[in-house]
Amino acid sequence: MNKVQRRSASLLLRYIAQEPIKRLPAMLSLAEKIDRSRQYKRHIALFRELLLDPDSVWRGFAERLFEEVDARLIRKMVECFIINASLEGSARNKEAEEKYNCNIPWAILMDPTSACNLRCVGCWAAEYGGKNNLSYETLDSIVRQGKELGVHFYIFSGGEPLVRKADIIRLCKAHADCYFFAFTNGTMVDEDFCGELLDAGNFALAFSIEGDEASTDMRRGKGTYRQVIAAMERMKERRLLFGYSTCYHRYNTESVGSDEFVDDMIARGCRFAWNFTYMPVGRNAKPELLATAEQRAWMYKRVREIRDTKPIFTMDFWNDGEYTEGCIAGGRRYLHINAAGEVEPCAFIHYSNVNIHEVTLLSALQSPLFMAYRKGAPFNHNHLRPCPLLDNPSALKRMVKESGARSTDLEAPENVDDLCAKTAGAAENWAPAADKLWEERYELEEAELREMSR
Ligand code: SF4
Numbered sequence: 493m494n495k496v497q498r499r500s501a502s503l504l505l506r507y508i509a510q511e512p513i514k515r516l517p518a519m520l521s522l523a524e525k526i527d528r529s530r531q532y533k534r535h536i537a538l539f540r541e542l543l544l545d546p547d548s549v550w551r552g553f554a555e556r557l558f559e560e561v562d563a564r565l566i567r568k569m570v571e572c573f574i575i576n577a578s579l580e581g582s583a584r585n586k587e588a589e590e591k592y593n594c595n596i597p598w599a600i601l602m603d604p605t606s607a608c609n610l611r612c613v614g615c616w617a618a619e620y621g622g623k624n625n626l627s628y629e630t631l632d633s634i635v636r637q638g639k640e641l642g643v644h645f646y647i648f649s650g651g652e653p654l655v656r657k658a659d660i661i662r663l664c665k666a667h668a669d670c671y672f673f674a675f676t677n678g679t680m681v682d683e684d685f686c687g688e689l690l691d692a693g694n695f696a697l698a699f700s701i702e703g704d705e706a707s708t709d710m711r712r713g714k715g716t717y718r719q720v721i722a723a724m725e726r727m728k729e730r731r732l733l734f735g736y737s738t739c740y741h742r743y744n745t746e747s748v749g750s751d752e753f754v755d756d757m758i759a760r761g762c763r764f765a766w767n768f769t770y771m772p773v774g775r776n777a778k779p780e781l782l783a784t785a786e787q788r789a790w791m792y793k794r795v796r797e798i799r800d801t802k803p804i805f806t807m808d809f810w811n812d813g814e815y816t817e818g819c820i821a822g823g824r825r826y827l828h829i830n831a832a833g834e835v836e837p838c839a840f841i842h843y844s845n846v847n848i849h850e851v852t853l854l855s856a857l858q859s860p861l862f863m864a865y866r867k868g869a870p871f872n873h874n875h876l877r878p879c880p881l882l883d884n885p886s887a888l889k890r891m892v893k894e895s896g897a898r899s900t901d902l903e904a905p906e907n908v909d910d911l912c913a914k915t916a917g918a919a920e921n922w923a924p925a926a927d928k929l930w931e932e933r934y935e936l937e938e939a940e941l942r943e944m945s946r
Contacts, residue, residue, distance in 0.1 A: 502571065506567070508522075509563055509567050512554075512566070513558060516543050516544065516554070517540075517544065519570075520536060520539060520540050520543070523536050523539075523574065523579060524536055526575055526579040526580055527579045527583075528579075528583040529583040529586050531586070532579060532582070549800065550803075553804070553805070556803055560731065560761070561731050561733050562690065565690070565731070565732065565733050568693040568694045569671065569694075569733065572644060572668075573644075576669055576670065576671070577599070577643075577670070578598070578645075580642075580644075581598065581643065581644045584641070584642025585597070588642055592857070594854075594857045594858045594862065594863065595822055595824045595857055595862060595865070596641050596643075597638075597643055597823045597824070597827050598643065598645060598825045599643065599646070599825065599826040600634065600638050600643055600826065600827060600829065601646075601648075601649055601826055601827070601839055602634060602646065602648060602828070602829040603624075603626070603651055603828075603829065603830050604625065604626050604648055604650065604653050604655075605625045605650055605656050606623060606624040606625070606651045606830070606831035606832070606902060607625075607650070607651050607652065608650055608651045608677070609652055609679060610652070610712055610713055612711050612712045612713070623902070624830070624831035624902060625831055626831060626833060628662060630833065631659065631660075632663060634646075634829065635667050637853040637854070638853060639669075641853070644669060644670045644671060645670065645671050646663075646667075646670060646672050647673045647675070648660060648672070648673070649675045650675075652676065652677050652680065653674045653675070653676060654676050654680040654681070654685070655680070657680060657685055660672070660674070660695070661688045661689075664692040671695075672692075672694055672696075673695070673696050674695070674697055675700060675737055676700065677712065677716065678697075678699040678700070678701075678716075678719060678720040678724070679716065679720075679723070681697070681726060681727065683726060686726050686730045687730075689727075689732055690731075696732075696733045696734060697727070697732075697734045697735075698735045698764070698766055699723065699724060699734065699735075699736045699762075700712070700736070700738070700739070701736050701737070701738060701757075702738060703738065703744045703747035703748045704747060704753065705718070707744045707747055724760045724761060727761065728760065733763060734762060735762045735763050735764035735766070735804075735805075736757050736762050737765070737768065738765070738766075738767055738768070739768045740767055740768070740769055740783055740791060741770035741782065741783055742780065742783055742787065745791055748767070749767075749790065749791055749794040749795075749798075754798055754804065754806075755802070757804070758803060762804060764806070765804055765805070765806045766807050766809065767795060767806070767808045767809065768810075769782075769783050771881065771882060772911075772914040772915065773840055773842060773901070773911065774901055774904075774906065775903060775904045776903075777914065779914045779918075785921040785924075785925040785926075786925070788810070788925070788926075789926075792808070792811040792876070792929060795807075795811060810878065810879060813875040813876060813877075813878030816875075817870060817875060818871060818872065818875045818878040819870065819871055819878045819879060819880060821837040821841060821865060821880075822837040822861070822864075822866060822869065823837070823857045823862050826838070827856075827857070827862070828841075829848050830842075830900060830902065831902075832900070833850075834848075834900035835848055835851075835853075835856040835859070836900055837862060840881060841880075841888070842899060842900045842901040843892045843897040843898065843899060843900060843908065844859075844861060844897055845859040845860050845861050845895060845897050845898070846859045859895075860894075860895035860896060861897040863895075864894060865880075868880070868890075871884040871887045872884055876926040876929055877919075877922065877923060877926045877927075881912065881915055882915050882918065882922075883922060883923075883926070884919065885912035885913075885915050885916050888911075889908050889909060893908065
């Protein structure tokens with residue numbers, strides 16, 4: 493978009509924000525105009541169907557959002573996340589991809605610090621300690637370089653990213669055209685920080701939680717659950733935008749997928765949910781925490797039920813591969829930069845050829861491991877088996893060896909054969925369950941198509 497078009501879109505958004513529900517059709521028409529690459533054509537059509545139906549769960553979601561969240565935050569989210577990052581950004585990503593012949597991401601995940609104030613069971617962040625930090629200048633440089641390639645969405649993980657909250661807020665304000673997001677343990681979200689979030693407007697949080705009080709405290713330490721709930725209360729009070737993230741594993745899958753837990757999170761003000769499954773990465777990982785194939789299949793169905801019936805936008809990082817045509821790592825949709833600057837294909841893949849302190853972002857995207865991802869993806873024709881580590885470990889072994897990538901695990905280098913040995917059993921067990929689900933899904937689609945053609 494040129495400056496005039498951007499100004500017109502901004503004015504139109506202000507007009508829509510005065511009566512958002514009544515003016516939803518205008519908002520959707522604006523989205524159609526901005527989606528130059530037509531990449532989101534199907535999504536916009538689906539949103540039109542769902543949001544304009546007064547009885548749909550998504551209409552209820554939108555009504556609550558506009559009622560309960562500060563209007564300025566919603567406008568910023570639409571401007572930065574939907575328009576700049578998704579509709580406009582995706583078209584620019586595509587142009588850059590053709591120009592440079594490499595993957596260009598839609599989002600960049602970076603760890604401002606390896607420091608964390610908790611020691612969660614099975615998490616590598618606690619092992620890294622506070623030795624590594626990306627300076628403000630480095631974070632700023634990554635965002636500047638990213639914007640050149642059309643990237644307007646930046647996510648922070650860690651360590652605990654809010655250990656660096658002053659620098660993060662400074663970054664959000666310096667790049668008011670981008671949207672920022674952090675996965676946080678919630679223990680550093682005090683009243684002052686809520687005020688900073690409101691002031692910045694372009695920064696949302698996902699609170700890490702493991703289910704009920706006992707499950708959360710079992711993995712994250714005694715008293716953590718109550719601190720997270722108190723932080724959610726503060727955020728809700730200030731009409732801020734937030735959600736939760738869970739890591740489902742053998743001992744909490746049924747709990748984090750239960751009606752009781754999800755309804756409680758909705759009542760506490762969460763608007764979105766990220767579900768991750770446990771990955772046994774690092775020297776002290778606990779492969780026995782891996783979810784069973786039955787649990788993963790249950791979560792696949794459960795997430796779809798939640799999306800159909802509850803006013804919360806729910807994602808499943810592995811089981812949603814069908815919507816992204818498989819793995820999104822290696823810059824295809826995202827990449828990860830750890831606190832030491834190592835540029836990795838994904839937060840769970842600790843191998844790299846390059847460090848952001850030595851190369852540009854574009855060179856990192858053209859590095860051997862990233863090009864191997866570009867060449868190798870999708871790693872399975874069944875997008876319910878998307879992952880080169882969790883579902884297709886031979887693919888990860890091959891890419892790491894052929895690209896000559898080194899282990900970037902900060903605590904202790906991990907040989908790729910050793911890492912993949914930890915997931916081989918889970919991959920083997922998941923394959924028949926995933927193939928059955930894929931087949932059922934295919935049959936359902938066929939039946940829907942037949943119905944439509946009648
Ligand atoms: S490498 Fe695995 S965990 Fe990472 S994005 Fe790809 S599928 Fe997901």
